[in-house]
Amino acid sequence: MTGRCAGGVITIADLGEFGLIAAISDLLPDSTELIVGIGDDAAVIRAPDGRVVATTDLLIEGRHFRRDWSAASDIGRKAAARNLADVAAMGARPTALLIGFAAPGDLALDWVLELVRGLAQECAVAGASVAGGDTSSAETIMLAVTALGDLAGREPVVRSGARPGDVVALAGTLGSAAAGLALLAAGLRPGEAGSAGGNADLADLTLAHFRPQPPYDAGPQAAAIGATSMIDISDGLIADLGHVAESSGVRIELRSGSLGAEPVARIDALQTAASLVSADWAQWVLAGGDDHALAATFPPQVVLPERWTIVGRVAPGRGVLVDGRPWSGSGGWEHFRDQV
DSSP: OOSEETTEEOBHHHHHHHHHHHHHHHHSOOOTTEEEOBTBSSOEEOOTTSOOEEEEEEEEBTTTBOTTTSOHHHHHHHHHHHHHHHHHHTTOEEEEEEEEEEEOTTSBHHHHHHHHHHHHHHHHHHTOEEEEEEEEEOSSOEEEEEEEEEOTTOOOOOGGGOOTTOEEEEESOOSHHHHHHHHHHTTOOTTSTTSGGGOHHHHHHHHHHHSOOOOTTHHHHHHHTTOSEEEEESSOHHHHHHHHHHHHTOEEEEOHHHHTSTTTSOHHHHHHHHHHHTOOHHHHHHHOOOOOEEEEEEOTTOOOOTTOEEEEEEESSSEEEETTEEOOSOOSOOTTTSOO
């Protein structure tokens, strides 16, 4: 049910809780992973490995997304991506999402259905499904997303396994989402007529902020070839590798020459964006979040697939160094300290 009622736009209050759930259910495809899906007290999901990888995340309007910047479908895709990437970072294959959704009753139904389409689209990319969830009323839009995954018989790849002598490698790109956010904050909307010259490269940066593209299959791939630790780069490379260094009791030494080059970073686009907003593109690469690349450590004898780029090494010690020196800027996002 979409469109308009006699009073104007159909809202979620017009449908009520159970009508909304029915409308959402109609948009979600069936999955072979689901034994029992939406409609019962709880979902039942296959767990062939006998173990389930689980992670959860909270997204709040004004903190994690803005409706005046992002389409509802992009918000849905990003909400799914940031959780599915965490599953991949454990070396697991994403299987399902559980979604908690709260919103004001006057929110347009069409917006919610577009959000659900985005969630379903990103799940399809990762090979997962939406298994169920809950709805509630609230003064602002909130999404609580739980992602589940299957290890397929492998051991999980945790943050505490890095060892001196390992190489540090990256799958995915860095800096694009942070650059896109900076462009938006400066009032630039690349890709729109008359905006930033219609620069396609800059439009790709804002798209990276709206709709990250985690390399989901790289996580299980890394686990299969012997990764000793792995993490999803959500808060910033320095901050997230700092978690690996602390958990493993090692020092991670990065090379800026490897980080500041293709395929890790879209240098031309980043430099152009930095010139427009008077920023340091290296800060985006090293400390920008939301790209959801995967960083992993591997024994030095492992032959890495082409998608993995070596960007540093693990050594005895503590912390994260860049070209032999501690990073002097912010390492990345940290809740309760950083402000929007």
